[in-house]
Amino acid sequence: MNLTDNCGRPLLNLRISITQRCNNRCAYCHKEGEVQRANRSAELMSVGEIVRMAKIAVSLGIARIKLTGGEPLMRRDLPEIVSGISAIAGLRDLSLTTNGLLLGGGMAKKLRECGLKRVNISLPSLNPETYHKLTGGKLEAALEGVKAAIEAGFCPVKLNMVVLKDVNSSDVPDLIEYAGRNNIVLQLIELDPVNVGDEYYTEHHRSLDEQEAMLKAKAVTVEKRPYMHNRLIYHLPNATVEVVKPIENTDFCMHCTRMRITSDGKLKPCLMRNDNLTDILVPIREGASDEELKKLFVKANFLREPYNKQ
Numbered sequence: 001m002n003l004t005d006n007c008g009r010p011l012l013n014l015r016i017s018i019t020q021r022c023n024n025r026c027a028y029c030h031k032e033g034e035v036q037r038a039n040r041s042a043e044l045m046s047v048g049e050i051v052r053m054a055k056i057a058v059s060l061g062i063a064r065i066k067l068t069g070g071e072p073l074m075r076r077d078l079p080e081i082v083s084g085i086s087a088i089a090g091l092r093d094l095s096l097t098t099n100g101l102l103l104g105g106g107m108a109k110k111l112r113e114c115g116l117k118r119v120n121i122s123l124p125s126l127n128p129e130t131y132h133k134l135t136g137g138k139l140e141a142a143l144e145g146v147k148a149a150i151e152a153g154f155c156p157v158k159l160n161m162v163v164l165k166d167v168n169s170s171d172v173p174d175l176i177e178y179a180g181r182n183n184i185v186l187q188l189i190e191l192d193p194v195n196v197g198d199e200y201y202t203e204h205h206r207s208l209d210e211q212e213a214m215l216k217a218k219a220v221t222v223e224k225r226p227y228m229h230n231r232l233i234y235h236l237p238n239a240t241v242e243v244v245k246p247i248e249n250t251d252f253c254m255h256c257t258r259m260r261i262t263s264d265g266k267l268k269p270c271l272m273r274n275d276n277l278t279d280i281l282v283p284i285r286e287g288a289s290d291e292e293l294k295k296l297f298v299k300a301n302f303l304r305e306p307y308n309k310q
């Protein structure tokens, strides 16, 4: 059974933000659309609470879960969270989006052993200076993370590159070459305005039309992901590149199958909005039954609607 919203969009994917803390300071970060709290460590959801929410979600037909943040690896109990969620019967995919800085030193391998299936690693540039300027972090450590993810056997490993005008857009060919050489997938992501200042957005947003035209010309085949925003995947002779274009894109929104859970335990139907959240953590802490929690998911599902409408 799947939940479907008022526009006929099935609910298939859940993105759980497990912390607001991060060890990078990405200039472009949308912070998963969350309102930032003064004390980012406060009110963390416990492992048990996160796993319970995931169980309820899976019982309602949500078969794919992604852990995000902040930086999920800032939580020492991430392996326990992964073990708990991966053991849920009916779950088909469990993935992590990370800056990769803490994936080395055996962590990637440990997470794979705990049942994590895939990782997406943010890599906005292969130039150490640009990487540092954009993230505050060290490129070397991120590349160690990519290496660790590959060696741990995650498949596919994906690189997430938010493309920014006048900052890293000229790095796209290098990233394509790197991804191809390492047999990993590159995602080119259009900058979202959420939690990014107006000035920054105006200065650095650029549609990905130019990159897409180049990919189209080189592609051997093009694949569509109908249950993931109708995104296109370009299979080039030596690399695979997925393009994420959310801005003013009605087709993207009409094929959105996601719900989010914020790091303070609220069901969030859309990255772009905070006026339609449904608290699930407080009811859990007040002793709500599984049936009551399912009803909260159903309510939040009916609050889903395409942000960009036809």
Ligand code: SAM
Pocket: 022, 028, 029, 030, 031, 032, 068, 069, 070, 071, 072, 097, 098, 099, 120, 121, 122, 160, 161, 162, 189, 190, 191, 192, 193, 194, 196
């Ligand atoms: N710290 C983790 C990381 O770096 O992947 C997880 C959090 S980050 C918010 C999750 C994803 O959002 C990353 O892949 C990042 O590239 C993407 N992202 C961040 N800010 C964005 C923005 N303004 N527009 C589009 N994507 C963005």
